[in-house]
Amino acid sequence: MEFKTIIEPFKIKSVEPIFLSTEREREEYLRLAHFNPFLLRSVHVTIDFLTDSGTSAMSSEQWAGMMRGDESYAGAQSWERLEAEVKSLTGYPYVIPTHQGRAAERILYGHLGGNGKTFISNTHFDTTRANIEFSGAEAIDIPCKQAEDHESDYPFKGNMDTAKLDALLKQYGKDRIGAVILTVTNNTGGGQPVSMTNAREVSTLCKKHGVMFVIDCCRIAENAYYIRHREKGFESTSYRDIAVEMFSLADGAVMSAKKDALVNMGGFMALKNQELATACTNLLIITEGFATYGGLSGRDMEAMAIGLREVFEDGYLKYRVKSTAYLGERIRAKGIPVMYPIGGHAVYVDAGLLYPHIPAHEYPGQALVCELYRIGGVRAVEIGSVMFGKYDAQGKLIPAPMELVRLAIPRRVYTQSHIDYVIEVFDEISNSRSAVKGLKIVKEPQFLRHFTAHFEKL
């Protein structure tokens, strides 16, 4: 029989203490962090939902792999294991290891980009956009229309708008396009999945126009879960085979292994084209390391190879997706506006709707992340006008399309009672919503300002 209760499909072998603090102490920590949770000390955080990136708990198999790690400079066995795993998963013949996703992005998009080039994506993740823009190229997001409607339960809100893609490819022409990037799942767009049908359409259009198609595959296992359970024709396909099929549609992939490879550090790119792979390898050697380690230890590569297998296990993916939905559904039931349906790795709260009295230039999302910390020691991240806002020529803020706050769930780290605690914190968030005030930025860097900006309360 199928039980209603979905248990964590693991037992705990090693534990880490959690820091508890009083509201008074947290107010002080927040002030010292200039109201930017990125600047908090982790020991001052009770539940850390800042990111699901690099925060996974590794399995006993992965830890055993760490001991087997071959630390030879060149041609290490751990590299051979990783390369074989990535080749068999992606089907691409050239694998280039990097210390994390953005290193692969800088190399690949730096090479394909530059002044006058354009990249098109369902939604560029922040580091993807930053690397593209840093090269001098432009990055255009074309999410599908359903992505805007928070209440719609459209099953694949991560899809790309393929009619727009066709029009843009016609308008720009092959020579101006750096690449078309499909981010699965669509992290910035709410962790929403992309359908196989959509990936096929994107693939067909890229082939028709002769442009490169890259998959940002950070969460391709979570995406495969949704395809199997929501898209016709995949009911009996394994999660891994679904991923294999999606890779077969593209020319290359970039991965931050800190997500669905279940490790704390790592990344890679995998490519079909030999010439491009050679150019990227040359760039890799300048800043990351030799072609068979790219800034990683042998043990990191060993753990990645094992994680890339474990992440496709049925029990793991079911627990992963259902436990994230558990948090989202319960706070939604309390009247907290969340992006719906709940995505795989995170719950996205619409702070613009939660705090309608705070305008975009007073950063409602930043106000919510500060409240979550102040009330419950919960650390989350703003994904709104702090992260994606721009200034026009007059220095006026051009807000992001949505003022979101992401509660990203680390993989295999928290148990249900931790999640129940967070659900309770939202009772107070809800009760005190009308009294919350916005913030202003008092210090910011030019790129990726959300990491280091300083704020003051209004």
Ligand SMILES: *Cc1c(COP(=O)(O)O)cnc(C)c1O
């Ligand atoms: C995390 C992430 C990246 C960047 O990877 P890092 O390992 O953090 O450098 C790129 N794209 C997406 C979709 C991501 O989630």
